Amino acid sequence: MRTTIDEAAGLVIVQSPEGERRYPMASAEGFAAASKAWLRAGWDVKHVYSFTWMGRPIIQLPEDMFRLQEVIYAERPDVVIETGVAHGGSLIFYASLFEAMGHGRAIGVDVELRPHNRQALEAHPLTGRITLIEGSSVDAAVLRQVETLIAPGEKVMVMLDSGHGRDHVLAELRAYARFIQIGGRMIAADGIMQDLAGAPRAAQDWTWNNPRQAAQIFVAEDDRFIIDEPGWLFNEGAAQSRVTYWPSCYVTRVR
C-alpha cells in the first residue's frame, strides 16, 4: 500500500494491488485514507505512548477515548470493567467521567499490577470509584471476584485491553458476555493490529492473530451479539468514520 498526500492538489492517492484511487482531501474517503497513513506513522513513533489522563499515563489514541466518552455519557453504564490496567490512565478516565456524571464505577483487572502503579491509583483523588483486581482476566477466580462486585441488573460495559492475541480476546469475550445486558457493549481494543503487519514491532501473524478477528468469531458463534458502530452525536463535517486503533470493536448485545 502506498499513500501519497498531495496538499497542493488537494488529493490523497492510494496505490494498492487493486489499483490506484484518487480521493479529494475534502472527502470522507480522502480523510479516511490520509488517517490510515497517519495511524501507521503514529504506530511507528509510538504516538499513543505520550498521553496522560489526570496524572496517569494512558496508552490510547485520544480520538478513541473521546468517542468512548460519547458512548459512556449517552449510555450511562453503572460499571465499566476494564481488562488491562497498565499505568491506570484509562481507569482514571472512566472514573473521572463517572465522577462528573455523579454515578458509576470502574473495575480494573491486570495480570500484573506493578506496585508503583497500584500506589499511584490508590492515592489518586478518584480512587473511590475504582476497584483493582490482580490476576489473568480469564482466570476463573478473577471472574468470580468480578461477579461479587456487580449487583443483579446493573448495566455493565466491558473494555478488553489486556492481551491482544485472538484466542485470549475470544476467551475474554466468551467469559465477560455474562455481565452484559441487552444494549450493553464489550469493546475489543486494538484491532488495528490487523493492518500493521510489516510495521516496526509488529508480528507477521497479526493479520489474523488480533482482537478484530476475535470479535468476528465471537459474534458468529453467539447470535445475541453483533459488531455495531455507535452513531455520532454531532457531525457538521464530512468525515464519516472513526480515526481509530479499534476498528470493528463495539461488540453489542442485541437480544
Ligand SMILES: C[S@@+](CC[C@H](N)C(=O)[O-])C[C@H]1O[C@@H](n2cnc3c(N)ncnc32)[C@H](O)[C@@H]1O
Ligand atoms: C495495553 S496495556 C493496558 C493499557 C491501559 N488500558 C491504558 O489504556 O492505559 C495491557 C495490559 O494488559 C495486561 N495483561 C496482559 N495479559 C493479561 C491477562 N491475561 N489478564 C489481565 N491483564 C493482562 C498487561 O499487564 C498490561 O498492563
